[in-house]
Amino acid sequence: MSRPPLAREKVLDAFEQIMIDDGERAATLEATARAAGVSKxxxxxxxxxxxxxxLALVARLSVLVDEDIAAIITADEGPVAYFMRSSAMESSALxxxxxxxxxxxxxxxxxxVSALHDVRERWSNAIRPHVADETAHDLVxxxxxxxxxxxxxAGSAVAGPVPTGPAMDALIKLVERATRT
Amino acid sequence: MSRPPLAREKVLDAFEQIMIDDGERAATLEATARAAGVSKxxxxxxxxxxxxxxLALVARLSVLVDEDIAAIITADEGPVAYFMRSSAMESSALxxxxxxxxxxxxxxxxxxVSALHDVRERWSNAIRPHVADETAHDLVxxxxxxxxxxxxxAGSAVAGPVPTGPAMDALIKLVERATRT
DNA sequence: GTCTATAAAAAGATAGAC
DNA sequence: GTCTATCTTTTTATAGAC
Numbered sequence: 001m002s003r004p005p006l007a008r009e010k011v012l013d014a015f016e017q018i019m020i021d022d023g024e025r026a027a028t029l030e031a032t033a034r035a036a037g038v039s040k041x042x043x044x045x046x047x048x049x050x051x052x053x054x055l056a057l058v059a060r061l062s063v064l065v066d067e068d069i070a071a072i073i074t075a076d077e078g079p080v081a082y083f084m085r086s087s088a089m090e091s092s093a094l095x096x097x098x099x100x101x102x103x104x105x106x107x108x109x110x111x112x113v114s115a116l117h118d119v120r121e122r123w124s125n126a127i128r129p130h131v132a133d134e135t136a137h138d139l140v141x142x143x144x145x146x147x148x149x150x151x152x153x154a155g156s157a158v159a160g161p162v163p164t165g166p167a168m169d170a171l172i173k174l175v176e177r178a179t180r181t
Numbered sequence: 182m183s184r185p186p187l188a189r190e191k192v193l194d195a196f197e198q199i200m201i202d203d204g205e206r207a208a209t210l211e212a213t214a215r216a217a218g219v220s221k222x223x224x225x226x227x228x229x230x231x232x233x234x235x236l237a238l239v240a241r242l243s244v245l246v247d248e249d250i251a252a253i254i255t256a257d258e259g260p261v262a263y264f265m266r267s268s269a270m271e272s273s274a275l276x277x278x279x280x281x282x283x284x285x286x287x288x289x290x291x292x293x294v295s296a297l298h299d300v301r302e303r304w305s306n307a308i309r310p311h312v313a314d315e316t317a318h319d320l321v322x323x324x325x326x327x328x329x330x331x332x333x334x335a336g337s338a339v340a341g342p343v344p345t346g347p348a349m350d351a352l353i354k355l356v357e358r359a360t361r362t
Numbered sequence: 363g364t365c366t367a368t369a370a371a372a373a374g375a376t377a378g379a380c
Numbered sequence: 381g382t383c384t385a386t387c388t389t390t391t392t393a394t395a396g397a398c
Contacts, residue, residue, distance in 0.1 A: 005363085007363080007364085022288070022289045023205065023287045023288040023289055024204065024205065024206050024288070025205050025206055025288050025289075026288070026289065028390080028391060028392085029391070029392065029393085030390080030391070030392090038363095038364075038365090039364065039365055039366075040365095040366095040392090040393090041363095041364065041365055041366070041367095041394095041395095042363070042364045042365065044392090044393070044394085045363060045364070046363090048393090049392085049393080050391090050392070050393090103287060106204045106284060106287070107203070107204035107205075107206050107207070108202075108203045108204055108206075108207065134348065135344075135348065135351040135352055135355055136355070138344045138348065138352050139324065139352060139355055139356070141327070142323070142324045142327030142328055142331070142352075143320065143323045143324055143327060144327070145326070145327030145330060145331055146322070146323030146324060146325070146326030146327040146330070147323060149326055149327070149330040150323075150326055161301060161305075161322070162323075163316075163319045167315065167316065167319065170315075170316040171316055171319050171320060171323075173316075174316050174317070174320055174359055175320065177359070178355055178358070178359040186381085188381075188382085209372080209373060209374085210373075210374065210375085211372080211373075211374090219381095219382070219383090220382065220383055220384075221374090221375090221383095221384095222376090222377095222381095222382065222383055222384070222385095223381070223382045223383065224382095225374090225375070225376085226381060226382065227381090229375090230374080230375080231373095231374065231375090363398105364397105364398085365396100365397080365398075366395100366396090366397080366398100367394100367395085367396090367397100368393100368394080368395080368396105369392105369393080369394075369395095370391100370392085370393080370394095371390100371391080371392080371393095372389100372390080372391075372392095373388100373389080373390070373391085374387105374388085374389080374390095375386100375387080375388080375389100376385100376386080376387075376388100377384100377385085377386080377387095378383100378384095378385090378386105379382105379383080379384080379385100380381105380382085380383075380384100
């Protein structure tokens, strides 16, 4: 568990942020280096190629998903409510890397694609024991997908159409009533 | 209603397809021209800049959404069931352009972002009179978002299994029971 | 570890022939 | 309308100084 160099983390943070804000096209080595406060040469010392930078983002996702699955299973509010809320969250470390990696996946990065499939299957398995049947399971997964994709895909400058506050509480109640075991 | 030149449509089709399959980064003028079977110069006669090509895709979306809204409102099965089913439908002209434009939006194209907002709002307004309240409305919209995105992205990237046949019928029943006026 | 300088390729765009 | 040739800028990557 040796902690990675600070500059390396700053570069990866900057890359992630540009992917979220402006998409893969804008996330050039130059733009990433500038946002991280290093030179292009400095960036390339830590990540020898652009692909290495992308793979590091996928690796960051894996770590954060491990923690998330544990949190879902043990949530006080119950797995379904916790999962729905976290699908609509916009600024956790997991949400950020998830959006960034899904942009990579849309650009054709195969590691990103399979990492995202893996994440969805782990969520699916964590939720299944807590709903009545497969139809209820479909409903919970699809509502969460809707929440997540609206965040991930609808453009970043958008105050998305996803319910918040009391509207989210009401939605969770409705889904729980419809899917309860 | 003069029909646009054939080559122009072929170029726009090719651009749309590359955006869907490989993302904005791959959808260069060169790649688009090659896929359309014309030269870069030929492409640039029809679309003077890359932005013009992107705007033409957004315009194509507007036309197809007009038709879709009309179909939702008049559906025999009812707007909610029709909307859910069509969200899970694959590779209609509307689905294709919708995916392509959402990729543009992620790249920061402001016209694409506002066009997508407009589409979602029009769908939203078409559904609202047919559900009990705002929470029910959120549920229908989010399940449809989940269906649409999973289905739309199944080939290339992020995707989970979308219910079909009897599983879809059961899901529609569940949603209608939970949201009925 | 980080920098500057620079190469090599790819991208968007223009000019002019046909 | 469509092409080839060419220009400019951007992007990825390398080399070598500090």
